[in-house]
Amino acid sequence: MAGLRVLVLGGGGREHALAWSFARSSAVDEVIAAPGNPGMRALGRCVPVDATDPKAVTTLAADVEADLVVVGPEAPLVAGVVDALEVDGRLAFGPGAAAAELEGSKAWMKGVLADAGVPTARHGAFTDDRADEALAFLDTLDDLYVVKTDGLAAGKGVVVTESRDDAADAVRSYLSGEAFGDAGRTVVIEEGLSGPELSVLVLCDGDNAVPLPPAQDFKRIGDGDTGPNTGGMGAYSPVPEATTAVVDTVMDSAVHPTLDVLRGRGITYRGVLYAGLMLTPQGPKVLEYNVRFGDPECQAVVPRLASDLAVHCMEAAEGRLVTPVAVREDACVTVVLAAEGYPVSPRTGDAIEGIGNADLLDGVAVFHAGTSMSGDEVTTSGGRVLAVSALGPDLVAARTRAYEAADLIHWPGVRYRRDIAESAAARTVGTPDATP
Secondary structure (H helix, E strand, C coil): CCCEEEEEEECCHHHHHHHHHHHCCCCEEEEEEEECCCCHHHCCEECCCCCCCHHHHHHHHHHCCCCEEEECCHHHHHCCHHHHHHHCCCCEECCCHHHHHHHHCHHHHHHHHHHHCCCECCEEEEECCCHHHHHHHHCCCCCCEEEEECCCCCCCCEEEECCHHHHHHHHHHHHCCCCCHHHHCEEEEEECCCCCEEEEEEEEECCCEEECCCEEECCEEECCCEEEECCCCEEEECCCCCCHHHHHHHHHHHHHHHHHHHHHCCCCCEEEEEEEEEEECCEEEEEEEECCCCCCHHHHHHHHECCCHHHHHHHHHHCCCCCCCCECCCEEEEEEEECCCCCCCCCCCCECECHHHHHCCCCEEEEECCEEEECCEEEECCCEEEEEEEEECCHHHHHHHHHHHHCCCECCCCECCCCCCHHHHHHHHCCCCCCC
8 A cells, every 4th residue: 555645624633633644654645635724735735625515525536536535524524525435436534424423413322322232421312392301301410410412513512510500501502593503403411420531532444443542632721621611622642541441341332332233223334433431430431422533632642653544544444454553652742722712702813923943842743723824924713723742751741842832832812721631640650730
């Protein structure tokens, strides 16, 4: 396998990390991004496209003669882009629309979990004509309430609160369409679970499932897990709690049963399956499935791979995962730099300084997520602007290097958490937490 032309669909931090990995592959001759971002332009061509339009994507893939299309975001997957590419005779890494309903509808996903016997939170799903029942279900829960949009909400359609009143307000705003439009007109309400969270990304070829190194991300905007949920403010890998035994349990109790149920429904899953988990006192429980690489988990996991991700993706798309996954011993810590006002109303249009200086540090990669070009300047154009990833021999060294790099980057109002991987790094060396 050599000389591949890979088309990466998407333009965020996750897609930049994937393209960055493919550009380093001995199997890849050319990386093309659509639509891409300023950071991805250094790796190959960037071509405009409506990534959720199957016809536009198939036309582009044919025009650039892509050997493999890797679909980054969830919306194109739910829209059936992979199905269209396969009909066109082109290899694509990612599930078809039927399998993508695992993320496209949280209520449908919960039904799959129930059929598969996968441990998960007690929950109920309610449509906009059942608001009273939804509010009554809140009264059956204790202490911690979780309210989720059924449909896609860019990682922001989740409210976790100890206040029954706040949970009820979320239910009303979701079901009315005020908060997330049609994506929220069905809600899933869950009991809150306790324990550390864990993200396990699993490569799937339709028959086989191979886990990548686990990661842990940080959903809330502020240090100490304070403030509203975001799309993710940072991640790290490895995770001290994620022993081989834990990952084996996740595969045996969650991933394999889920894939078996999908096969029983005539659905073949190829691509990456993201299992978002809570390590509860009763064992791992699934919080959610995503049908693509997590963001920012991808930026923390991909740099740790010693084997060739392009080869893995090609084999998964072909239905024959045979090359073993190899992992570096190094740890990786990813810190997300966000715009002022994120996640509610991020400020955009500010010139960014220092990206080049940060990128020059040993073991550091700066992945663009919400950036644009204004003349010769890179400017902010989204809420999560950059993801700074750093490798190190352990979590202590990796996070020190990540924050050293992050501190070199500036724009008005830049904000980022200072506690990414802090407690995990402290646990690995047995010393008190120390914030850089």
